[in-house]
Amino acid sequence: MGRLAGKSAFVTGGGRGIGLAIVKAFLAEGANVSASGRGERPDDVDDPVSWFQVDVTDAEAMNDTGAFCKGMDILVNNAGVQIEKTITDTTDADWDHVMGTNARGVFNACRAFIPHMATGGSIINIGSISGHVADPQMALYNASKAFVHGLTRSIAVDHGPDIRCNAICPGWIETGMLEAGFDLAEDPTRAKADALARHATRRFGRPEDIAAMAVWLASDEAGFATGQLFTVDGGMTAASPINPGLM
Numbered sequence: 001m002g003r004l005a006g007k008s009a010f011v012t013g014g015g016r017g018i019g020l021a022i023v024k025a026f027l028a029e030g031a032n033v034s035a036s037g038r039g040e041r042p043d044d045v046d047d048p049v050s051w052f053q054v055d056v057t058d059a060e061a062m063n064d065t066g067a068f069c070k071g072m073d074i075l076v077n078n079a080g081v082q083i084e085k086t087i088t089d090t091t092d093a094d095w096d097h098v099m100g101t102n103a104r105g106v107f108n109a110c111r112a113f114i115p116h117m118a119t120g121g122s123i124i125n126i127g128s129i130s131g132h133v134a135d136p137q138m139a140l141y142n143a144s145k146a147f148v149h150g151l152t153r154s155i156a157v158d159h160g161p162d163i164r165c166n167a168i169c170p171g172w173i174e175t176g177m178l179e180a181g182f183d184l185a186e187d188p189t190r191a192k193a194d195a196l197a198r199h200a201t202r203r204f205g206r207p208e209d210i211a212a213m214a215v216w217l218a219s220d221e222a223g224f225a226t227g228q229l230f231t232v233d234g235g236m237t238a239a240s241p242i243n244p245g246l247m
């Protein structure tokens with residue numbers, strides 16, 4: 001018996017990266033899994049998964065999806081986008097893209113699913129350490145994740161005890177997003193080596209590291225955990241900013 005046997009789960013952005021790892025981990029733990037993305041079902045998504053082609057920025061489509069997926073036990077709001085810009089370089093279109101997906105998209109999905117979720121349900125929002133500390137040149141992304149963290153607490157307070165709601169705040173996880181971050185650096189190889197040295201684990205995260213936390217939060221083992229932000233970052237933000245080499 002898996003830790004999620006008998007439970008049903010919906011994962012937004014479940015076709016690649018962290019979302020796909022969560023889909024696979026949930027399947028391995030016995031859940032009945034549905035996943036979504038803007039495009040057609042990717043080849044990597046295993047057969048038992050029900051695929052929904054739906055954009056989280058489309059409130060009406062999300063409402064229809066939430067109503068269709070009655071009795072869901074677990075909702076994972078993973079879909080997210082990143083742009084690398086300061087506030088003065090950011091356009092209105094950038095606002096719509098980043099806030100529309102990362103903030104409005106999470107709002108759309110929660111509003112659509114909560115009325116139809118099973119009692120004892122668990123919502124897991126994928127926030128970020130960028131919602132705690134500012135990554136340079138990612139003004140809107142950082143702000144969008146701080147929104148996710150705030151909404152997480154409100155949902156936990158307003159919809160407990162029927163629903164638990166928590167956020168996972170990943171650090172640097174090896175997906176396309178991580179590479180896009182390093183591409184900003186003048187010397188990406190040096191920037192990567194410096195970043196690695198700041199990890200107590202001396203490695204970046206893998207999508208499976210986040211999926212493992214998602215399994216726990218989705219399971220009954222986490223029955224007393226709600227309204228919290230769980231950082232999984234290899235110890236990076238635990239470190240003092242003081243350079244130990246100069247002390």
Ligand code: NDP
Nearest residue numbers: 013017018037038055056078079080128170172173175177
């Ligand atoms: P990827 O770019 O690999 O995946 C993003 C996923 O989001 C894709 O499945 C994409 O699907 C989906 N998506 C994007 N926009 C929409 C939309 N409008 N509607 C539906 N689905 C959408 O990113 P990661 O796996 O790295 O990131 C997943 C989450 O983790 C994000 O919320 C991200 O902010 C967060 N995160 C990632 C970190 C990292 O280091 N990688 C660190 C901290 C947080 P499709 O394109 O098919 O629509």
